[in-house]
Amino acid sequence: GGGGGGRGGAEGGQGASPDEVVRLCELVLDYSVRTSSPLFFNQLYGRVDPVGLAAENVLSTLNTNAFTWEVAPVFTTLERALVQRLVRVFGLPEGSEGLFVPGGSMANMYGMHSARYAKVGAAVKSGGLMAAGGQLVGFCSADAHYSYAKGANFIGIGTENMLSVPVDHSPEGRGSMRVDALEEMILAAKAEGKIPFMVGATSGTTVYGGFDDAVALREVCDRHGMWLHLDGAWGGAAAFGGEGGAARELSRGMGLADSLSWNPHKMMGAPLQCSVFLTRRLKGGGGLREVNGCQAHYCFQEDKNFPEEDMGDMTLHCSRRADSFKLWLLWKAVGDAGMAHRVDEAVRLARRFTDLAMDKAALEELGVQGSFVVWRNQAPFYCNVCFYYVPPSLAWAEGGGAPFWELPKDDERARRISRVAPYVKDRMQRAGTCGMMGFCGKHNHFRLVIASPIGLSDQDMVRLILDIDAEGKGYQEPPPPPPPPP
Amino acid sequence: GGGGGGRGGAEGGQGASPDEVVRLCELVLDYSVRTSSPLFFNQLYGRVDPVGLAAENVLSTLNTNAFTWEVAPVFTTLERALVQRLVRVFGLPEGSEGLFVPGGSMANMYGMHSARYAKVGAAVKSGGLMAAGGQLVGFCSADAHYSYAKGANFIGIGTENMLSVPVDHSPEGRGSMRVDALEEMILAAKAEGKIPFMVGATSGTTVYGGFDDAVALREVCDRHGMWLHLDGAWGGAAAFGGEGGAARELSRGMGLADSLSWNPHKMMGAPLQCSVFLTRRLKGGGGLREVNGCQAHYCFQEDKNFPEEDMGDMTLHCSRRADSFKLWLLWKAVGDAGMAHRVDEAVRLARRFTDLAMDKAALEELGVQGSFVVWRNQAPFYCNVCFYYVPPSLAWAEGGGAPFWELPKDDERARRISRVAPYVKDRMQRAGTCGMMGFCGKHNHFRLVIASPIGLSDQDMVRLILDIDAEGKGYQEPPPPPPPPP
Incomplete structure (x- = not known):
């Protein structure tokens, strides 16, 4: 009698036990992306506010x-x-x-x-x-x-x-x-x-x-x-x-x-x-x-x-x-001042990352081996930082002619630099370091968006640079495809 | 330093304290409708499944x-x-x-x-x-x-x-x-x-x-x-x-x-x-x-x-x-059998309510003073029960001619029965007894939808009948408006 939907054992069409339901939730949590990390960078959304949650x-x-x-x-x-x-x-x-x-x-x-x-x-x-x-x-x-x-x-x-x-x-x-x-x-x-x-x-x-x-x-x-x-x-x-x-x-x-x-x-x-x-x-x-x-x-x-x-x-x-x-x-919890701080801090951190990425001397001091080329060599308009990472094996590509963003889609240099961001992203994903950062553009460039500054610090901007270099510096171009059989 | 959005004191634009945030949540909970009651009847949604939650x-x-x-x-x-x-x-x-x-x-x-x-x-x-x-x-x-x-x-x-x-x-x-x-x-x-x-x-x-x-x-x-x-x-x-x-x-x-x-x-x-x-x-x-x-x-x-x-x-x-x-x-939790039971139970309860509402002898035995007129005197197609409640003071209206559902919009009897459901609903809302039940139709009739049978029993169907009668039996028609001044 009583309400709809009994909770039977796990077998047949009878439904799972409460323990089994809990185990399923744990499994889902284990295999899901931790969006609550301050270093979760994705397309225009970021770490959740705890009061919002x-x-x-x-x-x-x-x-x-x-x-x-x-x-x-x-x-x-x-x-x-x-x-x-x-x-x-x-x-x-x-x-x-x-x-x-x-x-x-x-x-x-x-x-x-x-x-x-x-x-x-x-x-x-x-x-x-x-x-x-x-x-x-x-x-x-x-x-x-x-x-x-x-x-x-x-x-x-x-x-x-x-x-x-x-x-x-x-x-x-x-x-x-x-x-x-x-x-x-x-x-x-x-x-x-x-x-x-x-x-x-x-x-x-x-x-x-x-x-x-x-x-x-x-x-x-x-x-x-x-x-x-x-x-x-x-x-x-x-x-x-x-x-x-x-x-x-x-x-x-x-x-x-x-x-x-x-x-x-x-x-x-x-x-x-x-x-x-x-x-x-x-x-x-x-x-x-x-x-x-x-x-x-x-x-x-x-x-x-x-x-x-x-x-x-x-x-x-x-x-x-x-x-x-x-x-x-x-909004009640952070007040107008907290809302303002959140936005201004995101803008500040985006510029901080950009400044660092454009500062060759500072990068050298940090031991960075590749180089960073900020899109159009200019500060971001807002909180989106677009940049190329150039591994040591492609160093020649940075100086050789027009900047990347001016290259046509089918240009050989463009094609070669386009392979780097997917490679680095893949390695960062496997290493678990801010693996969600996107890439895009006419040729693939990185796109770092400070969507939520909650819990982010200046040190994290340095860490991002170091993580990208750590995963990217060993990049080697794939060998050319073998010639077609005669 | 650090992340965006400090948590300041309650004054000014600085945001509320954690205690204040908790108090606001309690206030919202206190003044909100308890949709988790089995007797929460609203337009096509009902009590939530705990595993779904x-x-x-x-x-x-x-x-x-x-x-x-x-x-x-x-x-x-x-x-x-x-x-x-x-x-x-x-x-x-x-x-x-x-x-x-x-x-x-x-x-x-x-x-x-x-x-x-x-x-x-x-x-x-x-x-x-x-x-x-x-x-x-x-x-x-x-x-x-x-x-x-x-x-x-x-x-x-x-x-x-x-x-x-x-x-x-x-x-x-x-x-x-x-x-x-x-x-x-x-x-x-x-x-x-x-x-x-x-x-x-x-x-x-x-x-x-x-x-x-x-x-x-x-x-x-x-x-x-x-x-x-x-x-x-x-x-x-x-x-x-x-x-x-x-x-x-x-x-x-x-x-x-x-x-x-x-x-x-x-x-x-x-x-x-x-x-x-x-x-x-x-x-x-x-x-x-x-x-x-x-x-x-x-x-x-x-x-x-x-x-x-x-x-x-x-x-x-x-x-x-x-x-x-x-x-x-x-679905995992209740299994196919639980899903089937939920639907079949909703249909069964809707018919149970209808049977009771159409059983004059049973209602008399329960001490019900008004009467229930089920829409078109027929069993519901699915889980929606539409019915009129007729208070003792309007008993004459039930027998007097065509059934309510055949009356034109501007008919006098229709106009008068149309006032009853809003009156009863208002009183049930104030009393806190399944206050969300809707009414509608060409003239207002009640519309009881068994949207979620979770936790609902046959006894609840009896209770609904009694609650409606308790709030509705005292209904008196409003006095006619005074004649316009000469």
């Missing part, structure tokens, strides 16, 4: 669905308050709204979806893209995250109608899309009879940590009646940087966007997933409820207590985790 | 991102294996694929997106909906979940192009969409020059627990070259029911769908979120990677070890929680 455990225990107020009174109230606090941090206008959504890609798609609604009007919601009366086109930087492409696929614009704008990688350009090129492309699209509807800006590009110029893009968007969405999934954290610091400066103009994404599960160490979408209300009063809602009376009962508090019909989802609580609690 | 805690601790194999080796491997097991349970063909996605709405949108690709071809991915050469239209039952409408909005089809097919609510009809009406609507759409591309079927409708006839729909879809997606978010669990049982019978033909959604966070008690999307590979070999991918080399490095194991480019997202582990572990 405590919040996650509270959420799991409550198993709350943030779709109605009656089942999630605390988290609904808290999410609304937190969103308003974020609206102020990013400098969005009073009355802006927001939602925590499952990931930065979804947040960017909310932005594209809102942009479409803003351009075409409510007819696009009922009648679909046919109501646009032409092909919508959007623009993002060539270095933008692929969620703009996936979003263009998903919302029915088509990937080839999300156009890539060339990027200025100079220190002054900060990895931003070239506004002159953007405006030319908009005019060309109009001349072809297409309908430019949005610019997808980026604050903190995935590889180089570049920042688009929101102030200039706002002007372009106003001139052409376009929506400005800002993908701040990674770089949104810059808005929390200390007054007058480099990070805060990068965040200039973020509040001019029509909508904005930010992932506290990146820089701030909130457990995965924790992503927020913020948006201005459209002219004429349209907000999240108008753009996304569809008034399902069976879920959002009109006659119950406080139906106006439900957030569910503001979303494109139904069930929704109360992810906002993780950011809320960790 | 343990799995959630393992996931939180590891904070793993299931986008690449190198960071999620265990969970990637496990997700693939679990998906293949689900493919067999649902009877999908060998070679079908799947993904855990953030919620059933997203899973349904994956289905709509895949359907569009299947109809139009790869051109829709690059060129957008314009490549369809006409207006796509889809069909779902009038009782389908609103995610089909939200999806039509999101993917650019437009809500008015996701057409509602009338439903047969008779016991034989099982709440399914009328296949004859569907076919007429398809022909009418074609005659208007539109392009029917999908049927969005439902296994387990939100309110009545109705099941569409997958076998008949497969034939219709084959005849008209349409994709069959099956929203089994709620009713997919029926496929786990015991051989020969009512639940298993409801699942007949699920494997004929082209794609299918299921939320183990509903019936099986996996913690929120836990949703799976399963799909056949398209003719010609196209699968999730072709439909959704965009080969971002900076995330899915080609030269690293085992790049072919990454699941990230099969998704429309980037970061993704390893939700599959929750189902995997709880």
Whole structure:
């Protein structure tokens, strides 16, 4: 009798014993990557904040669905308050709204979806893209995250109608899309009879940590009646940087966007997933409820207590985790000062690593045998450090002509240096020293992202250099393939 | 020095003390709804499985991102294996694929997106909906979940192009969409020059627990070259029911769908979120990677070890929680027999409640003073029990003419009975007795869903009846509004 699901012995279809379940958990833990190491470096996420983890455990225990107020009174109230606090941090206008959504890609798609609604009007919601009366086109930087492409696929614009704008990688350009090129492309699209509807800006590009110029893009968007969405999934954290610091400066103009994404599960160490979408209300009063809602009376009962508090019909989802609580609690714990320190410290450590990698004398003193070539010989824009490691056996390649980043894809030197990073990464993975660091680029270069500075020190930056050299200095090129049989 | 984010005192922007953080967690727990009560009845989710909760805690601790194999080796491997097991349970063909996605709405949108690709071809991915050469239209039952409408909005089809097919609510009809009406609507759409591309079927409708006839729909879809997606978010669990049982019978033909959604966070008690999307590979070999991918080399490095194991480019997202582990572990713990028992027990308890509610003599013996009117005087199709409670003061309304469910929206008797459920629910909420039970319908009727039978007994069904009567029997109609001043 009683409830569903007995707990039988291990045999047959009867289920495992509690001891066996514990053993399975241990096995999973043993064979999984320790993301809690300060030296865990991965694509834009890092060591988790311990208070954020405590919040996650509270959420799991409550198993709350943030779709109605009656089942999630605390988290609904808290999410609304937190969103308003974020609206102020990013400098969005009073009355802006927001939602925590499952990931930065979804947040960017909310932005594209809102942009479409803003351009075409409510007819696009009922009648679909046919109501646009032409092909919508959007623009993002060539270095933008692929969620703009996936979003263009998903919302029915088509990937080839999300156009890539060339990027200025100079220190002054900060990895931003070239506004002159953007405006030319908009005019060309109009001349072809297409309908430019949005610019997808980026604050903190995935590889180089570049920042688009929101102030200039706002002007372009106003001139052409376009929506400005800002993908701040990674770089949104810059808005929390200390007054007058480099990070805060990068965040200039973020509040001019029509909508904005930010992932506290990146820089701030909130457990995965924790992503927020913020948006201005459209002219004429349209907000999240108008753009996304569809008034399902069976879920959002009109006659119950406080139906106006439900957030569910503001979303494109139904069930929704109360992810906002993780950011809320960790922010309480570290305060504004702690949030600022976290960002500024990540920027400082990225520059510290860069300075060391560019200091030949210091490396020699450390006994480093290979050499480090920092991408474009310049300081990182934000917390992403891109660099090549050149083992002693390839020392000739460093001096021999144009720098690596200028080499065409099929260049022989490029091909040869491209083999080094995968080799070193493989050895670091096997040795267990920060094995997750990525590589990428036209040719493989290392990409070290200080996504979470929690527990990281200057000494760790030295250690990283030494670990890379230790695993890489013995690199020998593979022998040439044997000649084909005659 | 050291890592980011100091833990200062409580004052100013310096952050809260550890004691204060603990106090905030306690406060949140105190004011939140106890979803772990067996008597927690909400829209399609219920008491969590304790082993599922343990799995959630393992996931939180590891904070793993299931986008690449190198960071999620265990969970990637496990997700693939679990998906293949689900493919067999649902009877999908060998070679079908799947993904855990953030919620059933997203899973349904994956289905709509895949359907569009299947109809139009790869051109829709690059060129957008314009490549369809006409207006796509889809069909779902009038009782389908609103995610089909939200999806039509999101993917650019437009809500008015996701057409509602009338439903047969008779016991034989099982709440399914009328296949004859569907076919007429398809022909009418074609005659208007539109392009029917999908049927969005439902296994387990939100309110009545109705099941569409997958076998008949497969034939219709084959005849008209349409994709069959099956929203089994709620009713997919029926496929786990015991051989020969009512639940298993409801699942007949699920494997004929082209794609299918299921939320183990509903019936099986996996913690929120836990949703799976399963799909056949398209003719010609196209699968999730072709439909959704965009080969971002900076995330899915080609030269690293085992790049072919990454699941990230099969998704429309980037970061993704390893939700599959929750189902995997709880399934291990209860075994196939435990999974079957859970479903069959939910069906049994729903029928038990219904039998009692329809048994006037038994209710009298229990001292119940009001009366219960079960929707359409029939057994539930699945685990959703819809019923009216009639307090003694409205006893006249029960016998006076057509049954409630046949009354038009503006009928006086309907208006009056519609006030009862919100009143009783409000009182039950204040008393703390299963306060989350929903109400809905053309006029408010109660909707009791046995979403999780864990810890529920026959005695609880009696207790529910008594609690409703205790809070409802004193109901008095509000006085008529005073006449307007002369």
